[in-house]
Amino acid sequence: MGIILEVDQVYKHFGGVKANENVSLTVEEGSIVGLIGPNGSGKTTLFNSIVGTHPIDQGSIYFEGREISALPVPAIAKLGLLRTFQQTRIYEKLNCIQNMLVSSKPENDTVYNVFAKIPEELTEKSENLLKFVGLYQKRNLRAGDLSFGQQKLLELAMALMNEPKMLLLDEPTAGINPTLINGIIDRLIKVNKEFGITLLVIEHNMRVIMSLAQKMFCLAHGQLLAEGTPEEIKNDHRVIDAYLGVQ
Amino acid sequence: MDFLIFKAPILMVQASMDGILLGLLFALIAYGMALQWGVMNIINIAQGELVIMGGYIAYFMYTAGIHPAFGIIVSPIIMYFVGWFLYKSIINRVVERDLFISILATFGISILTQQLMNFVFGADVVVAQSNFGTTLLFDDSVTLPNAKIFSALVSIVFAVALVLYMKKSRLGRAIRATSQNPRAAKILGVDTEKVYAATFGINAALCGVAGSLIAITFTLHPYVGLPYTVRSFMIVIIAGLGNLPAVALSGVGLGVFEEFADYILGTEFRIAAVFLLLVVILVYRRFKLSKKREYLK
Amino acid sequence: MSKNNIIIYGLILVFGIGAPFLFPAYKLQISILWILTILALTWDIQGGQMGYNSFGNILFFGIGMYVCSSVQIGMFFPLSEWTASGGEKTFLHTTSQYFEGFTYGLILAGIIPAIVAALIGYGILGLRGHYFAICTLGIGIAAGEIAGGIELIGAGQGMTVPPWPKGIGGTELRSQFFYYLCFLTVSITFLVIKWIYQTRFGLVLNAIRDNEDKAEAMGIHTMRYKIIGWVVSAFFLGIAGGLMGNMIGYIEPTEIAFAGSTYGVFMVLMAILGGKGTLWGPVIGAAVFHIFKEGFWTFFLGWQYVALGALIIVIVIFFPEGIMGWLREKYPHRFGEVVDEADRTAQVELT
Ligand SMILES: Nc1ncnc2c1ncn2[C@@H]1O[C@H](COP(=O)(O)OP(=O)(O)O)[C@@H](O)[C@H]1O
Ligand SMILES: [Mg+2]
Numbered sequence A: 001m002g003i004i005l006e007v008d009q010v011y012k013h014f015g016g017v018k019a020n021e022n023v024s025l026t027v028e029e030g031s032i033v034g035l036i037g038p039n040g041s042g043k044t045t046l047f048n049s050i051v052g053t054h055p056i057d058q059g060s061i062y063f064e065g066r067e068i069s070a071l072p073v074p075a076i077a078k079l080g081l082l083r084t085f086q087q088t089r090i091y092e093k094l095n096c097i098q099n100m101l102v103s104s105k106p107e108n109d110t111v112y113n114v115f116a117k118i119p120e121e122l123t124e125k126s127e128n129l130l131k132f133v134g135l136y137q138k139r140n141l142r143a144g145d146l147s148f149g150q151q152k153l154l155e156l157a158m159a160l161m162n163e164p165k166m167l168l169l170d171e172p173t174a175g176i177n178p179t180l181i182n183g184i185i186d187r188l189i190k191v192n193k194e195f196g197i198t199l200l201v202i203e204h205n206m207r208v209i210m211s212l213a214q215k216m217f218c219l220a221h222g223q224l225l226a227e228g229t230p231e232e233i234k235n236d237h238r239v240i241d242a243y244l245g246v247q
Numbered sequence B: 001m002d003f004l005i006f007k008a009p010i011l012m013v014q015a016s017m018d019g020i021l022l023g024l025l026f027a028l029i030a031y032g033m034a035l036q037w038g039v040m041n042i043i044n045i046a047q048g049e050l051v052i053m054g055g056y057i058a059y060f061m062y063t064a065g066i067h068p069a070f071g072i073i074v075s076p077i078i079m080y081f082v083g084w085f086l087y088k089s090i091i092n093r094v095v096e097r098d099l100f101i102s103i104l105a106t107f108g109i110s111i112l113t114q115q116l117m118n119f120v121f122g123a124d125v126v127v128a129q130s131n132f133g134t135t136l137l138f139d140d141s142v143t144l145p146n147a148k149i150f151s152a153l154v155s156i157v158f159a160v161a162l163v164l165y166m167k168k169s170r171l172g173r174a175i176r177a178t179s180q181n182p183r184a185a186k187i188l189g190v191d192t193e194k195v196y197a198a199t200f201g202i203n204a205a206l207c208g209v210a211g212s213l214i215a216i217t218f219t220l221h222p223y224v225g226l227p228y229t230v231r232s233f234m235i236v237i238i239a240g241l242g243n244l245p246a247v248a249l250s251g252v253g254l255g256v257f258e259e260f261a262d263y264i265l266g267t268e269f270r271i272a273a274v275f276l277l278l279v280v281i282l283v284y285r286r287f288k289l290s291k292k293r294e295y296l297k
Numbered sequence C: 001m002s003k004n005n006i007i008i009y010g011l012i013l014v015f016g017i018g019a020p021f022l023f024p025a026y027k028l029q030i031s032i033l034w035i036l037t038i039l040a041l042t043w044d045i046q047g048g049q050m051g052y053n054s055f056g057n058i059l060f061f062g063i064g065m066y067v068c069s070s071v072q073i074g075m076f077f078p079l080s081e082w083t084a085s086g087g088e089k090t091f092l093h094t095t096s097q098y099f100e101g102f103t104y105g106l107i108l109a110g111i112i113p114a115i116v117a118a119l120i121g122y123g124i125l126g127l128r129g130h131y132f133a134i135c136t137l138g139i140g141i142a143a144g145e146i147a148g149g150i151e152l153i154g155a156g157q158g159m160t161v162p163p164w165p166k167g168i169g170g171t172e173l174r175s176q177f178f179y180y181l182c183f184l185t186v187s188i189t190f191l192v193i194k195w196i197y198q199t200r201f202g203l204v205l206n207a208i209r210d211n212e213d214k215a216e217a218m219g220i221h222t223m224r225y226k227i228i229g230w231v232v233s234a235f236f237l238g239i240a241g242g243l244m245g246n247m248i249g250y251i252e253p254t255e256i257a258f259a260g261s262t263y264g265v266f267m268v269l270m271a272i273l274g275g276k277g278t279l280w281g282p283v284i285g286a287a288v289f290h291i292f293k294e295g296f297w298t299f300f301l302g303w304q305y306v307a308l309g310a311l312i313i314v315i316v317i318f319f320p321e322g323i324m325g326w327l328r329e330k331y332p333h334r335f336g337e338v339v340d341e342a343d344r345t346a347q348v349e350l351t
Helices: A043-051 A073-078 A096-103 A121-132 A148-161 A178-193 A206-212 A230-234 A237-244 B002-040 B047-063 B068-089 B099-121 B146-168 B170-180 B182-187 B192-217 B225-239 B244-265 B267-291 C003-022 C024-050 C058-074 C079-084 C095-124 C129-147 C171-198 C200-217 C222-248 C253-257 C260-274 C281-297 C304-318 C322-330 C341-345
Strands: A003-014 A017-028 A032-036 A058-063 A081-083 A166-170 A198-202 A215-220 A223-228 B134-137 B142-145
Touching: A003 A043, A003 A198, A017 A032, A017 A043, A017 A058, A017 A198, A017 A215, A032 A043, A032 A178, A032 A206, A043 A073, A043 A081, A043 A166, A043 A198, A073 A081, A073 C200, A096 A121, A096 A148, A096 C200, A121 A148, A148 A166, A148 A178, A178 A198, A178 A206, A198 A206, A206 A230, A215 A230, A215 A237, A223 A230, A223 A237, B002 B047, B002 B142, B002 B146, B002 B170, B002 B192, B002 B225, B002 B244, B047 B068, B047 B099, B047 B192, B047 B225, B068 B146, B068 B192, B099 B225, B099 C129, B099 C260, B099 C304, B134 B146, B142 B146, B146 B170, B146 B192, B146 B244, B170 B182, B170 B192, B182 B192, B225 B244, B225 B267, B225 C129, B244 B267, B267 C095, B267 C129, C003 C024, C003 C171, C024 C171, C024 C200, C024 C222, C024 C260, C024 C281, C058 C079, C058 C095, C058 C129, C058 C222, C058 C253, C058 C260, C095 C129, C095 C222, C129 C253, C129 C260, C171 C200, C171 C222, C200 C222, C222 C253, C260 C281, C260 C304, C260 C322, C281 C304, C281 C322
Parallel strands: A017 A223, A032 A198, A032 A215, A081 A166, A166 A198
Antiparallel strands: A003 A017, A003 A058, A215 A223, B134 B142
């Protein structure tokens, strides 16, 4: 198994805020990797840097061996590297099915093809994926009418609809009814095993991330603090200190 | 032709001086727009009509035999109430809604007031003579009407007075608090409704001052408001909300640009140049920001 | 197509074809209704479906108008002499020249605005929200001011359009000819737009409206869709402009061609009045607005713009969802999406 994503000495500052400071990490193809760190430690910023939301100050990012840090957002997404948002982003006036349909990857995405019809079978695929995340019964509702947790699930389904190679999930269980969390863990494992999608997951819920990830990275104050297996991270006193706010 | 080339440097000085004086006037209108935009998050397309309306008040005084320069006192008082009334009747219904709704609603106000002014004052171009005389500079080769100098000075005085008022007075502080965080201001007991009404009134009053200055320095016509709106918008997006020196500087820059455009392209392209400059500035900013993968917000 | 739809389309078709015979006195008025419908339909591609509120689409209407008549004239006579002679027609088109010129004129009246849209689209459509709105407002007005300074096309005085050729029937035939051209154009515009909205393109426009950043993050090259949408609008607007110029017979920069304060505002207002972001909204809005305007305009003698201003204010404040929005709320089964209450309250289960 090769390396699918490599972040190499990335810096990103916002004025005086050092949101990412010399961050390097690698993700193996087919794995589930966790990214943890206290609030404000720069996890979301790192996601933004990877998918091209903002230019990075320094460093390189490679996806499948290709330098992507200069590419615009849609181009990176089209390579098969997608992300979901911490604050959900859905198309609120469209219903769930339409949200799914527009998220599909067009077969032949050229200027000449913009007026292509939406293939019939995509509706069925949408419905199946909505079933997969438990939203099937809500398929005709406007996405804006869903609760925050439901929107998170919809966003996950939309990402799956696009058939990415790798998915960056920003706190996938935040705001979700705790009774559903086991279900989500199970779904994410399926996404990884059955759909073959590599996952990089930001997660605050330690139980979730411990049961998902094979490898973990911990950020603090924009810097990489520790990396290792969940077991190692759990027992790393630096990580514990960072979470407890000890400098 | 020889003559023009020989005269060119002088004409440039003339155009620059005219532009600076005019630009300070623009800055005053823009400052009102910035205030109201910053506090209420509304873009007022009728800004120019408020200016023209203020001008007609001075003109009305002039026709009644009063010196139009007194318009800078009477006009803002009347316009304050016009602004307050507009707020209470229309603006308060769009204030916390989509920006497009406020743009369109104020566009409606603009169309409506244009024709009302047309009814009351007629469609002719009018001027209010101030008889202030002119100042001659550089061996009489540069002519500056004193009215323009007066107008620039008055603009500065009113802008500075407003800044002080915003810093020192109770209402001024309430306005600034609301502009920073309306919700927090509300919780701390600021009557935001009142603040909004006052802000819109103050903006209209500034337009009133500017309008009466325009009445004595330039010409009035019911349908020339929109360029003033666009000028203020442009100044605000260059200078940002509420930085007076920057507003003044951008105003002067715009004034000089216009005088030169007028001089080089001809008067018939003056307004076109203003509107094109708006487009160019916006598109330039858009490309600059898109390098950072951002967009104008 | 459902039975109801067949009835609706059938009625419109019958009305459209029969109107010149049923209401001969209103032929010109109904022709203008079709033009207005095109304006509203094409505005809604940006304003309603894509969430880009343009105040400058009148640009394409005006360009189309000038291009059409310039081609009509320039193909056979020196344009500058034509315009210099003011209203005096020193040149006369023969019947075949007239129709040849008009055909090419109308085609180019569509193509050139479309090219302009494509060229400026990348710069302008990168602006969002009110910056886009104000920028397009600036473009529309600048275009009128510039056209008013160009001698070749008659500057501020404007130019006359070739008159209907003598010898093939008089004004009756002329008005009928333009009527059917307008009806044909609006029908094609409607069908093309309807088709577009059913494709992926339509969904992408809505996605841009709801959350453009998300659309980009999902791999959609939004700029491509924005530009193509504008090109479609510009194409049909340009043709509408070409037709309008010929119907009026006279072109002028700021009141007729780049008429920001009339047609430029009307198109926004009609779309909102009917219900923006819907297929039928702009059509209904145009009809209601036109009937209101023609019915009451004379009634408001001199006060038209006061009434128009008031109408804009009332509509945007009290009626921002338009007639379609009201119908949807009132008759959800016929017009809206019906959602089962059970679906709404259903709990998500993951087992
Ligand atoms: N667009 C931005 N502009 C300015 N500061 C930002 C921006 N995005 C994030 N930050 C700052 O960067 C730091 C890291 O934020 P973030 O990456 O969201 O943290 P996390 O996701 O780990 O909670 C914070 O201090 C935040 O305020
Ligand atoms: Mg975060």
